[in-house]
Amino acid sequence: MKQAKKLLGAFVLxxxxxxxxxxxxxxxxxxxxxxxxxxxxxxxxxxxxxxxQRPRGIMLSADGSKLYVAASDDDxxxxxxxxxxxxxxxxxxxxxxxxxxxxxxxxxxxVSNEDDDLVTVIDTVNQKVVKxxxxxxxxxxxxxxxxxxxxxxxxxxxxxxxWIDTESLDIVENTLVDQRPxxxxxxxxxxxxxxxxxxxxxxxxxxxxxxxxxxxLTFKIRGVTAEQIQPVGIxxxxxGRWGYVALGPANRVAVIDAKKLEIVDYLLVGQRVWNLAxxxxxxxxxxxxxxxxxxxxxxxxxxxxxxSVAVGRYPWGVAVK
Amino acid sequence: MKAAHYLRAMxxxxxxxxxxxxxxxxxxxxxxxxxxVWLFIFAxxxxxxxxxAIIPPYETYIMYEVYxxxxxxxxxxxxxxxxSSLSMVYDREMGSMRTxxxxxxxxxxxxxxxxxxxxxxxxxxxxTFLLIAWFYDVEAPLAGYLTLLPALILSGLMLGALGxxxxxxxxxxxxxxxxMNFVIFPMFFMSTALYPLWKIEESSELLFNLxxxxxxxxxxxxxxxxxxxxxxxxxxxxxxxxxxxxxxxAILGYNPSKGMMKRKGGG
Numbered sequence: 001m002k003q004a005k006k007l008l009g010a011f012v013l014x015x016x017x018x019x020x021x022x023x024x025x026x027x028x029x030x031x032x033x034x035x036x037x038x039x040x041x042x043x044x045x046x047x048x049x050x051x052x053q054r055p056r057g058i059m060l061s062a063d064g065s066k067l068y069v070a071a072s073d074d075d076x077x078x079x080x081x082x083x084x085x086x087x088x089x090x091x092x093x094x095x096x097x098x099x100x101x102x103x104x105x106x107x108x109x110x111v112s113n114e115d116d117d118l119v120t121v122i123d124t125v126n127q128k129v130v131k132x133x134x135x136x137x138x139x140x141x142x143x144x145x146x147x148x149x150x151x152x153x154x155x156x157x158x159x160x161x162x163w164i165d166t167e168s169l170d171i172v173e174n175t176l177v178d179q180r181p182x183x184x185x186x187x188x189x190x191x192x193x194x195x196x197x198x199x200x201x202x203x204x205x206x207x208x209x210x211x212x213x214x215x216x217l218t219f220k221i222r223g224v225t226a227e228q229i230q231p232v233g234i235x236x237x238x239x240g241r242w243g244y245v246a247l248g249p250a251n252r253v254a255v256i257d258a259k260k261l262e263i264v265d266y267l268l269v270g271q272r273v274w275n276l277a278x279x280x281x282x283x284x285x286x287x288x289x290x291x292x293x294x295x296x297x298x299x300x301x302x303x304x305x306x307x308s309v310a311v312g313r314y315p316w317g318v319a320v321k
Numbered sequence: 322m323k324a325a326h327y328l329r330a331m332x333x334x335x336x337x338x339x340x341x342x343x344x345x346x347x348x349x350x351x352x353x354x355x356x357x358v359w360l361f362i363f364a365x366x367x368x369x370x371x372x373x374a375i376i377p378p379y380e381t382y383i384m385y386e387v388y389x390x391x392x393x394x395x396x397x398x399x400x401x402x403x404x405s406s407l408s409m410v411y412d413r414e415m416g417s418m419r420t421x422x423x424x425x426x427x428x429x430x431x432x433x434x435x436x437x438x439x440x441x442x443x444x445x446x447x448x449t450f451l452l453i454a455w456f457y458d459v460e461a462p463l464a465g466y467l468t469l470l471p472a473l474i475l476s477g478l479m480l481g482a483l484g485x486x487x488x489x490x491x492x493x494x495x496x497x498x499x500x501m502n503f504v505i506f507p508m509f510f511m512s513t514a515l516y517p518l519w520k521i522e523e524s525s526e527l528l529f530n531l532x533x534x535x536x537x538x539x540x541x542x543x544x545x546x547x548x549x550x551x552x553x554x555x556x557x558x559x560x561x562x563x564x565x566x567x568x569x570x571a572i573l574g575y576n577p578s579k580g581m582m583k584r585k586g587g588g
Contacts, residue, residue, distance in 0.1 A: 043380070251382070268382045296381060308381040 023279040024321045025286050026082070027295055028055035028069055031313035035069065036295075037085065040279055040286065040320065043297055043307040049085045052078050057099040058317035061124075062106030067319060070097040070111065077111065077122070082321055092129050094120040099317075101144045101151070103166065110151045110164075112139035119153050119162075121169060131169045136160045141183040145208065147190040154181035154195060161195055163211055173211045178202040183275075185234040187258070196231035196245060203231055203245055203254075205261055215261045224250045233275035237282050242300065244285055246273040253287055253296075255303050267305050269296035277318040288315040330426050331434040338405075338438030342445070348404075352446045353453070355400065356393035360454060364389050376517050378549040390451075390459050391545035392514025395537060397450060398443045398473070398480045399509060403500055405439035406484030410491050422575070429572045436485060436568070440477030447473055465548045472547035472557075476540035479560050482567035483536075489574025512538040513545075536563035 023040030029048070033055065037047045052071025059068050060082060067080040070093065077097055079089035093100075093111045097120075100111040108130070109122040117137055121130040136155025144151050144166070151164040159181060163173040178200025185194045186208070193206040203217040219229045230248035236258055237243070243256040249272050255265040270289025273296070277286050285298040289308070295315055296308045342348060367385040375381060379388075412418040421431055451459075451466065461469075487500055511528065512535050513521075522529040532538050536559065543556035 268384060270382060305381045308375055 023284065024082075025277075025295065026058060026060075026067055026319045026321070027286075027288055027311050027315045028058045028317040029312040029314060030054055030056055030290070030316040034312060035067075035080070035085065036311040036315065038286075038295060038309055038311060040284060040297060043309050045309060045311055047085065048312060049080075051080075051087070052076065056316045057097065058319045059100065059102055060319050060321055062102065062104075064321050068100065068102070068109065069317075070100060072096050072098055077109065089127070091122050091124065091127055092120075093122065094118060094129070094132065099140065099142050101142045103144050103151075104146055104148045108166075110142050110144065110153075112142045112153055114138050114140065117155070119151070119164065133164060133169060133171065135162050135171070136174075141181065141195075143184040143186055143193070145186045145190040145193075146188055149190065150186075150208065152184050152186075152193060154184050156180050156182070156198075159197075161193070161206070161211075175206060175211050175213075177204050177206075177213070178216075182232045183234045185236055187236050187240055188238045189240065194234050194236065194243065194245075196234055198230045198232060198248065201226060201229045201231060203234075203256070217256065217261065217263060219245075219247060219250070219254055219263065219266075221247075221250055221252055221266050224252070233273075233287075235276040235278055235285060237278065237300070244276055244298075246276050246287060248272050248274065249291075251289075253285070253298065265303055267298060267303060269298075269305060270294045270308050274315075275317050277320050279320050286318050286320060288318050290314050290316065327426060327430060330424065330431070331437065334421075334431070334434040335438040335441055338435070338442055339445075341408075342442045349446075352397060352401065352404075353450060356396055356450050357453060359389065359393055359396070360386060360457065360459070374517075374519070376519070378546045378551045378553075384458075386454075386457065386459050388517070389515055390454055391548055392512070392541050393450065394447050394469075394473070394544050394548075395476065395480075395512070395514050395541040396509060397446045398440075398477045398540070399505060399537060401439060401443035401446060401477070402480035402482075402484035403487070403505055404484075405435070405442075405481055406488035406491070406500070409435070409485065409488040410493070410496075413488075414493075428575060432485060432572055432575060433568070436478055436481045439481040439484070440474060443477045443481075444470070444473050461548045462550060465550050468550050469544060469547045472544045475557065475560050475564065476544055479536065479540055479564040479567065482564055482571055485571040486567050486574060489571055508535060508537045511535055512541060514538070514541050536560065539563070 025038040025040045027036040033053050035049045035051050038045050053073035055069045055071050057070035067082050069078045071078050075095050077091040077093040078087055081088050094113040096115045097111045098114050100109055109124050111120045119133040119135050123130050135153050136158030138156040139153050140156045141154040153162045161175040162171045165172045177195050178197035180199040181195050182198045183196045195204045204213045205215045207214050229250040231245050232248050233246035235244045240258050243258040245254045251271050252266040254263050257264050269287050270292035272291040274288045274290045285300050287296045294308045294310045297306045299306050364386045511531050521532050539556045539559040543553050543560050546553035
């Protein structure tokens with residue numbers, strides 16, 4: 001009986017905390033020049049805050065207290081307090097920053113500058129540029145490996161992945177991939193790098209040791225033409241069980257068995273699905289749908305789309321606290 | 322007359338109808354094949370037709386198969402209602418209707434029992450259809466299948482009452498083809514079963530109004546919301562009102578002294 005009471009107490013506490021900790025989802029609105037804030041559990045838009053021009057890439061700082069947003073047309077990375085939603089600073093990013101990634105310890109920010117064919121390395125503490133690395137034409141996706149060893153960058157026109165050593169900040173290896181590589185993402189164990197090729201319609205899985213492809217996945221959806229299938233954003237869960245790839249104008253998110261590297265399902269979401277982000281407990285996945293102006297919420301336990309929430313014009317990037 | 326008499330009569334009528342339905346295996350299969358053909362073949366061609374808008378009770382983008390499933394539930398009940406009316410014409414021609422109507426129980430009670438019997442049959446068909454659709458990835462929340470039941474009872478009764486009303490004015494079995502052309506098809510196609518109202522509005526204002534006030538649309542919408550554990554009060558009220566009107570007219574139609582049977586020379 002005592003044990004039952006304890007269990008009940010624990011359950012009540014758990015339900016209290018699990019319901020009181022709602023996901024706060026931050027979405028950059030490229031056309032509205034704003035940040036949309038959504039309650040992920042309730043699936044409701046809470047607030048919209050004005051930002052710089054053409055905000056795209058977005059990330060939370062390592063401690064979750066700050067948000068970094070690439071205001072592409074203002075040529076800066078804006079720093080936003082993730083509680084008050086007020087702009088508290090700026091980082092020098094170089095021209096037209098689009099996507100970026102933080103080093104695992106949060107002290108460095110790596111930005112791709114699409115127009116200048118550069119990757120800019122910024123010290124987030126001193127707020128200074130550490131180095132500008134010349135890369136291929138139109139750098140796009142950027143990712144740091146969780147073990148802190150690599151920064152990789154994809155260049156859209158050169159169709160290449162550049163492997164940058166984080167100590168020397170030099171390119172040490174290049175891998176040729178399919179046409180127009182967009183997003184890059186490491187698995188949690190840093191052993192694999194997933195790369196999406198937008199025009200090639202392919203997901204390449206590269207071995208981080210050899211920097212070579214171990215598998216290529218091509219997407220096929222009944223009733224959707226191959227041209228419409230343009231893989232972009234990637235999310236891979238912490239356990240390495242499931243991976244997800246946003247398929248752009250195909251309006252689908254592909255569910256991939258990350259162990260077998262096989263596509264298991266396609267989930268219908270809004271139009272031109274672009275970027276993806278997990279909730280902190282990874283039970284939900286949020287997608288930005290650029291043309292239908294909404295965010296779809298996916299239950300990652302049963303792979304069902306729960307809801308789509310209208311957020312504003314051209315939702316682009318997403319981060320969840 | 323004691324309540325027990327009423328109950329026994331109702332039981333007899335419902336059991337007879339269910340028994341008849343289960344024994345006619347072809348009818349059971351035919352009743353299932355019709356909506357399944359629509360689901361597997363017709364809907365397959367329009368998979369992405371609705372991929373651009375979210376309409377209540379849905380909270381995200383859905384495939385066309387998911388959209389038309391409540392419409393096909395309505396189709397099952399509509400055909401079943403008409404089939405019951407057909408069987409009533411047949412019963413009348415064969416004389417078994419006379420046996421039923423000479424019972425000492427009030428006529429309205431007998432007719433309502435007959436309606437309930439037809440509805441029970443349609444519900445059996447609907448759940449079998451939903452089970453097959455479930456394997457085809459048309460899934461509603463589990464509790465939705467339960468909340469659907471009251472909606473099915475009401476819509477089944479309403480469509481059955483419409484069938485009964487028609488059977489009171491149809492003289493011969495052969496006239497059933499007319500029912501197909503002038504009742505089933507217009508009711509089904511001029512409704513929200515296959516396309517949402519906003520789609521119909523895009524093409525024609527007149528069609529939009531006709532579809533909106535079509536009792537079949539309201540029954541379909543009531544079931545659509547119920548399947549997703551939501552209550553559509555307006556559709557419920559509209560369906561209930563249609564039931565009262567159709568049933569009253571049907572009872573009147575089956576009254577030998579006042580109804581249409583007298584005018585036609587009886588059953």
